[in-house]
Amino acid sequence: MRAWTWINERTGAGKIWEALFARKIPEAKGWVAWLYTLGSASLFVFTIQAVTGALLAMNYVPSPDHAHDSIRFIESQVFLGSFIRGLHHWGATFMVVLVALHMLRVYFMAAYKYPREATWLVGVVLFLLVMGFSFTGYLLPWDQKAYWATMVGANIAGQAPALGSYLAKILKGGEDLGAATLARFYSLHVLVLPMTIAVAILAHLFLVVWHGISEPPLKESNKGD
Amino acid sequence: MEAKKWHREYLERYQRLKEAGLPFFPNTVFKDTLVAFVIFALLAYLAWTKGAVLEEPADPTDNTYNPRPEWYFLFLFQALKLFPGHLEAVAAVVLPGMIVLGFILVPFLDRGPRRHPLTRPLGLGLGVVGLGVYCFLTWKGYSSPLTNPIVEKDPVILAGRRLYRDLKCSYCHKVSGKGGTAGPELDKVAGEETEAWLISHFKNPQQMSPGSTMPVLNLLDDEITSLVAYMKSFGVGSYTPEAPKLFAENCSACHMINKQGGDSGPDLSLIGSARDKNFLKKYVEDPSQMNPSSAMPGFQGQLTDTQIDDIARYLATLGQ
Numbered sequence: 001m002r003a004w005t006w007i008n009e010r011t012g013a014g015k016i017w018e019a020l021f022a023r024k025i026p027e028a029k030g031w032v033a034w035l036y037t038l039g040s041a042s043l044f045v046f047t048i049q050a051v052t053g054a055l056l057a058m059n060y061v062p063s064p065d066h067a068h069d070s071i072r073f074i075e076s077q078v079f080l081g082s083f084i085r086g087l088h089h090w091g092a093t094f095m096v097v098l099v100a101l102h103m104l105r106v107y108f109m110a111a112y113k114y115p116r117e118a119t120w121l122v123g124v125v126l127f128l129l130v131m132g133f134s135f136t137g138y139l140l141p142w143d144q145k146a147y148w149a150t151m152v153g154a155n156i157a158g159q160a161p162a163l164g165s166y167l168a169k170i171l172k173g174g175e176d177l178g179a180a181t182l183a184r185f186y187s188l189h190v191l192v193l194p195m196t197i198a199v200a201i202l203a204h205l206f207l208v209v210w211h212g213i214s215e216p217p218l219k220e221s222n223k224g225d
Numbered sequence: 226m227e228a229k230k231w232h233r234e235y236l237e238r239y240q241r242l243k244e245a246g247l248p249f250f251p252n253t254v255f256k257d258t259l260v261a262f263v264i265f266a267l268l269a270y271l272a273w274t275k276g277a278v279l280e281e282p283a284d285p286t287d288n289t290y291n292p293r294p295e296w297y298f299l300f301l302f303q304a305l306k307l308f309p310g311h312l313e314a315v316a317a318v319v320l321p322g323m324i325v326l327g328f329i330l331v332p333f334l335d336r337g338p339r340r341h342p343l344t345r346p347l348g349l350g351l352g353v354v355g356l357g358v359y360c361f362l363t364w365k366g367y368s369s370p371l372t373n374p375i376v377e378k379d380p381v382i383l384a385g386r387r388l389y390r391d392l393k394c395s396y397c398h399k400v401s402g403k404g405g406t407a408g409p410e411l412d413k414v415a416g417e418e419t420e421a422w423l424i425s426h427f428k429n430p431q432q433m434s435p436g437s438t439m440p441v442l443n444l445l446d447d448e449i450t451s452l453v454a455y456m457k458s459f460g461v462g463s464y465t466p467e468a469p470k471l472f473a474e475n476c477s478a479c480h481m482i483n484k485q486g487g488d489s490g491p492d493l494s495l496i497g498s499a500r501d502k503n504f505l506k507k508y509v510e511d512p513s514q515m516n517p518s519s520a521m522p523g524f525q526g527q528l529t530d531t532q533i534d535d536i537a538r539y540l541a542t543l544g545q
Contacts, residue, residue: 021250026242033256040257041264048268068282075279086272094268096297107331107352110340114232117332124328134295147283148292159314176387177285215242217340 019209026215035109036213038102043201045095049133052088053190060140062186064179067142092134099130111214119207122200129197136189139182150185151177231338286384286447299366300359313499369518385455388448397439400459408439416459416502423453457503468539471532475524482543490521497543506537 008014028036059078061070074081103123106112112120139150154177158168173180247253294302301320308316335348342349389395395404398411409415415423422433427449430439444452477486480493496505504515510533512519524533 021254022248024243024246024248025253026239026246034260036253037257037260040253041260044257044261044264045268048265064283068279071279075276082276083269083272086276087268089277090268090271090275093295093297094264098264100297103328104352104356108342108349110335110342110345110348112332113336113338113340114235120332121329124325127328128325138295141279142283143280144283145278145280145292147285149294152292152294156317160318161315164318175390212239212243215239217342219341219343 023209023212025213028216032216035105038098038105039208042095042098042102043205045091045098046197046201048087049091049095050194052084052091053194055084056088057190062140062182064142064182067140067182071141071143092137095130096134099127103127109214109217116207116211116214119204119211122204122207126197126200126204129193129200132193133189133197136185136193139185140189142182147177150181154181235338296363296367300362303362303366303369369516381451381454382458385451385453385458388451389455392442411456412459415456418456420453420457423456424449427452464535464538464542467532468535471528471536472539475528476536479521493540494543497541500541502537502541505540506533509533509536509540 056074059070059074059081061067071085074085076082078084106120106123135150135153138153139146154168154171157171158164160167169175171181171184172178173184293299301317304320305313305316335345339345342352389400394411397405397407398409399406400410400412418426426433427442427444429441430437431441472480472482476490476493479487479490481488482492482494484494500508508515509523510525511523512521513523528536
């Protein structure tokens, strides 16, 4: 116990445990309780994406000349490479689905209401970041689908009123979809978006703990449900 | 101050509920962990059995590839089909923008104390309808062929446009009013020429247009194909007076133009802003090849090639 006291006095681990793990949660009964796991499930898949993404980045080369070859290398030569890439690929789809379901849960339970409006807004930011991950990650394999789907995305951005053509140019890093685009998307995918989403996730979690998890709404009560 | 009152009451009631509740660990953590395991099992199964597809390396000059969006974006592409011509371009941006704006506004528009969906018929209705529309459009998008102009901009034409830029053609030529004046305005004249003429012209300008100052460009055949496709994409506005008559005789029983004609087929008043001449020509020749669910008969054989070409030129000008 002396070791624990030492750590606790220096880190406040006990207080943190109390605030995070010993905090009480209003009871949700039956199947509704399972709907409350969607947020943590999204976080879990995010960690899978972070880990598999880091592993993929160890062998991936973000240049048009080598990107496709490096993925072929991952698929055929790297130990469990194909499996890890599969996890990352399906994890991306799961992420979108889980985040969407999580949003639906919050929407239909109106859990965004006072005092949790800010939690919802940060959630919307998280949703957009996930879309950003999905869009930027799509190009990285540099195969036909990646190239042409991104072309469509850039074309759509180019249709935006007034700033469209600039937006498309910024996105592509020039007039054409090429080496500059790939480098840009890679940087966004592995540096900018992860850092941003880490901050947003922390903010989201802080708000969730700060306000407490919303209680399941009751039908009868008109005093506040 | 009514709003403040329910805020305070809510916080007090929530405090009571919270104290009566169970600690996060181990109760919630147990459920979360269980779900995490199920998800990981599912992920691992899919990763192991299906993996991730890797197609052929990207080929920016490939003119046959037609990308389909991820399934969760299909609804958007399907929705865009509802907007004719230039409106579609706007909708491509405005529609997602409105969805995001809607998300942001949710907590500001719905502020009362009621939370249960059955006590919020509007919120419930909007959610269910929105979800229904999403599912319906996704299903429609999944089961119908992709006929979306933004997606279906012919890559050959795009390649031609790129070449046009790379070769600095605009030093001498104008397209859409931009460019030099030494050569003709291409979008006014080039589309009227036949493909064979254009090909010969690209190979040796002086042979086709004696006295032309255009240099011989020594292009590859592929490049000429792309440039010709780009030139032909301007090919509007040169239909003969015969075309509207042909349309009246053959098409107007089902199609409307400017409120004239039948309504069993789509209104074509703005079709030219969504489709180019070549697309329309192929469609008139054999609709089933472009859109299997079309009930329209093909006109290949019924009309001569020149006549179909003429009609397609005519249609391509509508709504421009």
